[in-house]
Amino acid sequence: MIFKVLYQPSAHIAPVRERTESIYVEAExxxxxxxxxxxxxxxIELIQALDDVHLAYEKKSEFFTIESV
Known part of the structure; x- marks a missing residue:
């Protein structure tokens, strides 16, 4: 399953919406x-499991890459 993770790039700075980034991780x-x-x-702000429809939409983005962790 693919998860979309919304996060702030530093755990030591107050969260600001404009700095929110996302990565995609494959996990169970x-x-x-x-x-x-x-x-x-x-x-980490949010971890969202992507269903098939949402995953197909995300794959259309030029920034879509699955993070190898």
Whole structure:
């Protein structure tokens, strides 16, 4: 399953909407996504499982790449 992770690039700075970034991670569960990203200095805002329709939409973006973790 592919998860979209919305995050702030630093865990030490107050969250600001304009700095929110996203990555796509392949994992079985949300817990596995958090485990894969725990060594990064990021502030995770949301982890969203992508269904087939949403994934097809996200793939149309030029920025879509699945993060290898």
């Amino acid at each position: 569960t949300e817990r596995e996504v958090r485990s894969k990203l725990k060594d990064r200095d990021i502030n």
